Amino acid sequence: METVNSSASWDVIVIGGGAAGLSAALLLGRARRRTLVIDAGSPRNRFAAHMHGVLGNEGASPSGLLRRGREEVAGYGVETRDGAVAGVRDEGDVLVVAVDGAEERTRALVVASGIDDDLPAVAGLAERWGTSVLHCPYCHGWEVRDRRLAVLATSPASLHQAKMVRQWSDDVVLFSAGLGGLDPSDERLLRARGIEIVASPAVEVLGEGTTVSAIRTADGAEIPVDAVFTGGRPVPHDGFLDDLRLARADLPSGLGSFVQADATGRTSHPRIWAAGNVVNPMATVPMAIGAGAMAGAGVNGTLVEEDFRLVAGALSPAAR
Numbered sequence: 016m017e018t019v020n021s022s023a024s025w026d027v028i029v030i031g032g033g034a035a036g037l038s039a040a041l042l043l044g045r046a047r048r049r050t051l052v053i054d055a056g057s058p059r060n061r062f063a064a065h066m067h068g069v070l071g072n073e074g075a076s077p078s079g080l081l082r083r084g085r086e087e088v089a090g091y092g093v094e095t096r097d098g099a100v101a102g103v104r105d106e107g108d109v110l111v112v113a114v115d116g117a118e119e120r121t122r123a124l125v126v127a128s129g130i131d132d133d134l135p136a137v138a139g140l141a142e143r144w145g146t147s148v149l150h151c152p153y154c155h156g157w158e159v160r161d162r163r164l165a166v167l168a169t170s171p172a173s174l175h176q177a178k179m180v181r182q183w184s185d186d187v188v189l190f191s192a193g194l195g196g197l198d199p200s201d202e203r204l205l206r207a208r209g210i211e212i213v214a215s216p217a218v219e220v221l222g223e224g225t226t227v228s229a230i231r232t233a234d235g236a237e238i239p240v241d242a243v244f245t246g247g248r249p250v251p252h253d254g255f256l257d258d259l260r261l262a263r264a265d266l267p268s269g270l271g272s273f274v275q276a277d278a279t280g281r282t283s284h285p286r287i288w289a290a291g292n293v294v295n296p297m298a299t300v301p302m303a304i305g306a307g308a309m310a311g312a313g314v315n316g317t318l319v320e321e322d323f324r325l326v327a328g329a330l331s332p333a334a335r
């Protein structure tokens with residue numbers, strides 16, 4: 016098919032081949048856009064063997080979903096390349112993407128590069144992440160329902176996490192040191208629903224292999240638990256966008272600064288969309304898939320309009 020604007024090799028480069036990025040690429044490939052996915056290969060949920068809350072893929076493996084996703088997008092001519100994007104340069108009508116010592120030129124970008132979870136520095140915690148140390152009760156709460164569940168507070172937002180986890184078990188213990196103080200009225204609420212509160216800081220997660228049997232606190236106590244919920248600090252993979260100075264916003268509950276994107280994924284740059292955890296750390300897999308699809312459609316709709324202006328020769332520099 017004839018392509019418009021040949022100075023760029025690609026219509027769209029998708030940075031990140033997780034749920035959001037591959038979903039955007041699926042839309043774009045089917046829309047006959049020359050699309051390249053560049054993926055560093057470390058999806059956030061790589062620590063978990065099974066996914067939950069993902070319609071049609073309940074209990075499936077995260078890596079299996081992405082493998083199938085890569086096959087599906089390849090069927091529509093999308094190229095997927097392993098690599099880590101290091102920077103993006105704005106040349107007006109074209110964005111230049113630096114990846115592993117090479118450069119790729121594209122008309123538009125979908126940024127879907129996810130986040131890292133910066134976990135609390137408690138011995139024995141990181142090696143159990145995704146198996147018995149968990150972050151999301153919607154993803155893993157059912158599997159540990161009615162068990163003795165710990166909530167290890169890391170920020171004021173952990174108060175809500177403790178209340179959430181209570182939905183899955185009557186037996187919840189909150190390690191409150193990370194809250195930075197517990198308001199007496201909040202304490203009353205928690206105790207009213209039977210949540211036990213331990214004030215001494217957690218220092219070690221104990222258990223055989225990747226299971227959890229107890230949490231040791233600074234005062235030497237060992238409190239028996241079967242699973243731990245906690246929140247890592249979300250760190251977006253967006254440093255490669257720094258030179259473009261995209262608008263950012265502080266997310267509520269102290270989650271930190273993230274690139275701003277509207278409901279269609281559009282950022283403050285007219286050629287850049289963003290989707291999934293990189294702009295919304297709360298997004299689960301189906302939410303990331305939805306956001307990626309939305310961004311893919313948003314990019315294509317914008318390029319469609321530009322194609323007509325370009326071909327008609329009506330695109331003045333001021334209109335770009």
Ligand SMILES: Cc1cc2nc3c(=O)[nH]c(=O)nc-3n(C[C@H](O)[C@H](O)[C@H](O)COP(=O)(O)OP(=O)(O)OC[C@H]3O[C@@H](n4cnc5c(N)ncnc54)[C@H](O)[C@@H]3O)c2cc1C
Nearest residue numbers: 031033034035055056057059060067100129291292299300
């Ligand atoms: C332990 C754990 C278990 C989870 N379980 C569930 C579950 O059961 N159900 C559920 O719905 N959700 C679950 N989640 C949430 C799920 O991981 C996210 O919703 C999902 O990964 C978000 O998709 P994404 O595409 O935005 O990001 P990711 O899946 O993280 O994909 C981003 C991709 O971009 C790549 N990338 C990063 N930087 C660059 C770069 N510079 N250049 C190129 N590529 C780059 C990464 O390597 C990665 O492959 C879980 C999360 C964790 C931490």
